[in-house]
Amino acid sequence: MIQDDSALADEKLVSRVLDGDREAFSVLIKRYQARMLRLGYGFYKNQDEAEDFAQDVFLKAYTGLAGFKGKSSFSTWLTKIAYNTGINGKKKSGRYEALEAEPADSRNLGPEELSIRKDSLESLRKAMAALPEKYAVCLDLFFAAGMKFEDISEVTGFPVNTIKSHVFRAKRDLRKALEETIL
Amino acid sequence: MTCRHFLELLDRMDNIDIQEEMTAHAAFCPGCAAELSAVMAGLRLYRLPDVCCSANLVPKIMAMLPLVPAPKRLVSMRNWVLAGLLIMGSVVLVPLMSDFRVLKETFGPAFTIPVSMAFGLIITIYLGIFVISHIDEFGRRLKAYEAVKSGKIA
Known part of the structure; x- marks a missing residue:
């Protein structure tokens, strides 16, 4: 059943x-x-x-x-x-912080993937730390939970545009951090 | 689309499928394609579940459910259907009763008009209350159907 x-x-x-x-x-x-x-x-x-x-x-x-x-x-x-x-x-x-831990199942990840994950985590933790406390959770809901802007706004009550601008900056930083690792 | 515009869209992108114009640009621009795959890989790896779900959590919560108030619809669907069948049965059976025939003979054929109106009113009230009390449920079921239709989930 x-x-x-x-x-x-x-x-x-x-x-x-x-x-x-x-x-x-x-x-x-x-x-x-x-x-x-x-x-x-x-x-x-x-x-x-x-x-x-x-x-x-x-x-x-x-x-x-x-x-x-x-x-x-x-x-x-x-x-x-x-x-x-x-x-x-x-x-x-x-304050709210992104979890800093190994994936629950890291057996199938190679060293490069683990390095990408580590860089992503560091970049997003920095982005969260740079934000006013109340907005930090928005980044985790976007990047970790994969929620859409509208849904995050529904959950937190913050305006969509505010969330968008915080995510925009965080994603730009993430892309730049990954450029150094991958490209 | 310029590479600058592509990166701008990439940074502003919601958690939705990549826009067609972005895919088209990435198809012939190796630099942007690499940026896109780097961000996608970063997000995919970041999203890996890093919290080892405790084996006890589900049984622990399930064991507590009988101790808390159970969520319930005000009237179960079964009772709604039974009430509906009862009303429909009355509409069909009452005119067949001998007492009804006696009344019809006493008051004449015009007697059926107010009776039909009364039955119609009862059915309308029943259906109205049913629709109002189930409109959220219909919405939920519609969403479930749409999710199945879009192939996201069975």
């Missing part, structure tokens, strides 16, 4: 959960746990608190699922809950 569910669209899974199929929610957790943990690391910077954060976010999403109106995608809706949870977190450890 769950193996089949893993290929279903988010909205279908939400309908199933609302119909009382609790197991369908586990597919959504598996699908978004990496993003939630990453955001948790960004806010709290340690594994235990990141996991508590992810758990908190998923439970909030579950209890409030009837409030998901489908106006934005489920991933945007969930990320908005995570963002608000992170921003309002009382034990937040300083």
